[in-house]
Amino acid sequence: MASGQQERAQAAAITPGGQPVDVERAPADRVRGLFDGRRLSPGQRRIAQYLIDHLTEAAFLSITELAERVGVSQPSVTRFATSLGFSGYPALRDALQPLALKAVAGAPEGDENRRNELQAAVDAEIENLENVRRLLADTDRVLDIGRDLARSVPLTVLGLRISVSLAEYFAYAARRIHPDVRLVTRGGSVAYDALLQSRAAGGTWVLAFAMPRHAKETLAAMRAARSAGLRIALITDLTLGPLVDEADVALTAGTGSRLVFDSYAAPGVLAAALLQAMADADPERTQARLEGYEQVAEQHNFFL
Template identity: 85%
Template sequence: MSSGQQARAQAAAITPGGKSPDHERAPGERVRALFDGHRLSPGQRRIAQYLIDHLTEAAFLSITELAERAGVSQPSVTRFAVSLGFSGYPALRDALQPIALSAVAGSPGGSGQFRHNALQAAVDAEIENLQNLRRLLADTDQALDIGRELAGSVPLTVLGLRISVSLAEYFAYAARRIHPDVRLVTRGGSVAYDALLQSRAAGGTWMLAYAMPRHAKETLGALRAARSVGLRTALITDPTLGPLADAADVTLTAGTGSRLVFDSYAAPGMLSAALLQAMADADPERTQARLEGYEQVADQHGFFL
């Protein structure tokens, strides 16, 4: 059974008592259940959000009308339906229409409540990601071990390409306050390879890499290049893993928020802060000296308000 068939079966299943297992769930949550577990592109998320926000109307639109309303092409709608495991848009529409009819029957406001709760649902998903990370960090040994290794690598290379650049920049900015030589790499290909060669030649032993969805091929190339020049690699990525994890020496995962058009990174950001703490604790004397020195420079030059 395909994932689309499973989703339709879950949405339409009837218990012996005559009620759907998710009878008490809001229609908006039942629609989201069709999308959960699928990695959607930003364009596909626009379609998904339009369906959630306008369910009672959108479930009965033609593919041409839906594409126009969502601001995408007709082939994009077809690819969206197929990515969910449906044979095409008509099959997806067949799954949506019973949910839409239940929304009309049960709520005079129709789909208005979906718009009201969409952002809250995204926050709830991020809270769940943080709770999962909290469980992961219950055993601190791995984070502390990686922190010691990163602290001892001079220079320390931090890699982040495409959407992962912001997380890598955050980590590198903070790490420079407590580490003497942090080298940030935000370009792939031969530029990254050159930076890795230089880092290894200068005595570096580790690279920390970020790989958030959608995973860039260049990140996989950089991980393999790091291994080829003798650098060990720690990877922070989402739980989908894949070939990136095989190319890294150590992998730490944190869920990304995928309810909105673009991902959010509360859990990866928190994991980054935990590794920074582990680095700071690995060499407390160096950490204290560097932080105090930086504060003196900041006061002298008036860096902050």
């Protein structure tokens, strides 16, 4: 950031992109505004949270002191500042200091900030769920996808790295209503082999989950699926990009990014809605499989 822009940031509390920040907002809220819309790594979120929670002190720390307080390396702090659009940590600190001085002049916020940050994370997830609600207004689209997945025998479910948990949930439930669900949670040649086998067995579709941080091996697996002749349905937080380009159909559900690690309320609800669409696509098969499973569960005393 040029020195003149730094001065304007000090005077008016602007973002590095030049957008003014509401001067009536609390200082901690204005600091949060610097991070909104940014895709930060877990380590970078720790730095951001430290700056929010300790603004009046952190804004005057050297890069060495801040790195030690947060428990990260100095290059990590530099990368964090540049990811926000600043030329480096000194420019970020220059933008934070007038906010810190305003916080000192006002009422202490410390513990309240921490409580409100957790509530803000929930509020962000509520907004993500509202977006899914709007997406599901087009019931025909979701039902069509569910019908295609239900007809694919076998059906392959792909989820790598952080997306494994969503893929496992979907596959676990789908096996109750679908005769052959194959879960792929490892990339590379293992994924390629599983996809080739699925296609050779008569499968036509793959359902892929791709959540941040988006793995290159997910894109490679999707391309392998396409080269094998499989079609791809994708659940992701993205609306554009190579993952979406590779999919035949993409359903978008935002992830909660206010905490150190993402939360997945919206993708989870979207996955459950797609399971419902699969169940509705073949109600007789669904009913028969669910009743059969309940008989087995009762016979073997699976549950309390």
